[in-house]
Amino acid sequence: MKKERSIIPIFSLLIIALLFAGCSSSATDANDEPDMEELPEAVITLDNNGAQSYTIINIEGEGAMAELNTENPAITLVPGGRYSFVNESGASAHPLDFRNSDRQKLFGQSRMNGNFNDVDEIDLVMEGDLITFTLTEELAAELADYVCSFHPSMRGDIEIAD
Numbered sequence: 001m002k003k004e005r006s007i008i009p010i011f012s013l014l015i016i017a018l019l020f021a022g023c024s025s026s027a028t029d030a031n032d033e034p035d036m037e038e039l040p041e042a043v044i045t046l047d048n049n050g051a052q053s054y055t056i057i058n059i060e061g062e063g064a065m066a067e068l069n070t071e072n073p074a075i076t077l078v079p080g081g082r083y084s085f086v087n088e089s090g091a092s093a094h095p096l097d098f099r100n101s102d103r104q105k106l107f108g109q110s111r112m113n114g115n116f117n118d119v120d121e122i123d124l125v126m127e128g129d130l131i132t133f134t135l136t137e138e139l140a141a142e143l144a145d146y147v148c149s150f151h152p153s154m155r156g157d158i159e160i161a162d
């Protein structure tokens, strides 16, 4: 009798410990999964009509919206998303820059550095005709348009989704 009694508290402690471990691990999962699902990623491919305009010829992924095959369309992006722009008109012929509403360069393919070049959080990657960045809240508050640094008529708005 005495032995059985002493076993019961040890057993209930074990069960409590297991429950606690189960709860804490599922709480971690619950935190991780929505974040992964909510961060969209998209690849936006641009082409050009001479020196007159950019067009968007393809969008793959989620979180980017624009009318395809029209001149200088507005592009809508979702904050928190990671976006790649493939400039098929050529980074050297039509350098693609991203600007704020004061027409200051934030980052892009022209030679001069922009205001956001050294902001680590946007994790800017530029390789050849490709630009990839994360649309942080800080960047979303600034980003206003895209433009060819050689041809000012090649320009469209960037709108931020709610």
Ligand SMILES: [Cu+2]
Binding pocket: 051, 093, 094, 095, 148, 149, 150, 151, 154
């Ligand atoms: Cu151009």
